[in-house]
Amino acid sequence: MLLFVEQLLNGLQLGIMLFLMSAGLTLVFGIMQVINLAHGSFYMIGAYVGATVAASTGSFLLGLLAALPAAALAGMLVEMLVLRRLYSRDHLDQVLATFGLIMFFNELTRILWGRQPLFMDVPRWLSGSIELIPGVPYPSYRLAVIAVGILVAVLLYLLFTRTRIGMQIRAGASNREMAGALGVNIRLLYTLVFGLGTLLAGLAGVMAGPILAVEAGMGESILILTFVVIVIGGIGSIRGALVGALLVGFVDTLGRAFLPVLLRLVLVPAYADGAAASLASMSVYLLMAAVLVWRPAGLMPSEGLGKK
């Protein structure tokens, strides 16, 4: 039972991490109608800049503070230099161009930082573990990740429902021609939205730095799950991204944790281990398939889509 609670926490933490990634991606996808495969690269940029600054100053917080603008600026630069030329193009062109960007950024990090993965540690004040429930020690850093994720969700909610810029973004998502005709500077808005999306990816990257290997190409492994999340949640919907991310986090974690045990009840151990491993890696995609059959537009599709 305690193990189950712990695995739920693990699932929540993975889900939160995925939410940070998918919130940005779904914004860009939903509002700008751009498929951005290079989203993982901004995650990587966040992690690299965070790790470098943290290593040279010795402060995790400074690393975090440096990583956010770095990822946002890199994102806005890419939007202005590359994506702007692709809005009127086909999705396939966008996929090709942003796939090229992945390679570009991976090689760039190798040139700038070398092939060796970087080191980034948990800040000292978050290095221990906390017993939330007696008998379940949980690393405090992972709890901090959960807290940051919830904070971001709340801030995004406030941004979209309570501010002028949020209103403009929603208007742009619903009908961009009309929003433009009513005097919203769509160009600037797109740059800002893209910057916000990459900032969130950079935040996810720098938060992942102490847990994961900071290395070139680290963005691709999370990118696929991120796409799964926004397809499940409904493209363009932040709320959908939150629900989808948590679902994927729970299904993936609980599948990995308990499928081997469950399968051992019905199969010989030698087969159970192999089958469980394969099934666990499939579980997320099975979930996606099931959701798509049940609700082809995702769980919480954004209202604006389809009126393009």
Add this chain to the structure above:
Amino acid sequence: MGKRLLMALCAAALLAPAPALAMQPVKIGMITTLSTKAGYLGEEIRDGFQLAIDQEGGKLGGVPVDLLVDDDAAEPEKAKQIAERFIQRDKVKLMTGIVFSNVAIAVVPKVVRNDVIYVSANAGPSLLAGKGCHPNYFNVAYQNDNLDEVVGQYVTDAGFKKVYLLAPNYPAGKDHLTGFKRYYKGSIAGEVYTKLGQSDYAAEIAALRAAEPDAVFFFLPGGMGINFLKQYAQAGLNQTIPLFGPAFSFDERLLQAVKDAALGVKNGSQWSQDLDNPANRQFVAAFRKAYGRTPTLYASQGYDAARLLGSALKAVGGDVSKMDDLRQAIRKADFDSVRGKFAFSTNQHPVQDIYIREVVKDESGIYTNKTLKAVFTDHSNVYGEDCKMD
């Protein structure tokens, strides 16, 4: 005795006219992984190999060589194309460098059938040691199971009774656990296969803690190992359940990205930078001077591959058309390995001592490995009996 004298005379006779021919440098084809996340592995092998060439001023065994390097991006298809080009266009007779076993399995059988000698400086899949062995295939590094076998033996000797196993869900993952189990005599608390390339191990670590093993053996190469080690330490388990593994997650370059989280972990390797023999002392110092970093085991394998080829080139006087003589010369392994003792088994894999090392932090703050003891002496591999060479 007389025979050896005769051979020495022959060798001398071969050597003598060599310079008069204004020798073309011997081409050596190196297919290795230089891009992707695993690119540093190929970089190490190449740098180790190049160091041996540079130390002789562009020669190996006194024979001028031309090292052709190309990147396979860890893809079997790409490696095949490079091999074809080396054979067809460059008329390469000697090849080396492949990092990954799946790439080696795709490339090596074809290469050796084309009358090219392949000396593996890393990958040692069981297929190429057993049924797929070939007179033209040599492995100067290890057979894949070796570094797990040594840990299995060590863990058994140290009295651990309940070990938890963890590896990625792909053929090499299963092979490595099989290698461990071959010498481990206790019970198994759990055997978990994770997704290849997985980054978050929280679920596995929680399940592992619940199984209450007295030790953990894991094979997670590259970034997966970094992720696992960091998360294992963050869960506080490195203080309570000791970790063991083959050397692949503990090379000097990965360790700088893991730091304290890897301290104290014991791992199996056929080489370590602190092995006390003249060849190794010289190699480690020269490598540090040339590249400004501590060599990893991959670099030591690249260096040994170059020196082995050097010894053979010397024996045939740089004439690579004498394939029989060349093979025979390689089989003798007449070079000073940085591992000390070194010989080839009948299936042309190393017979060598294998050690248990511990991850430590040295005086200058660099994370590296300290040799604890030689667990196996003159250790070979179990696949020799499947190997029928003719």
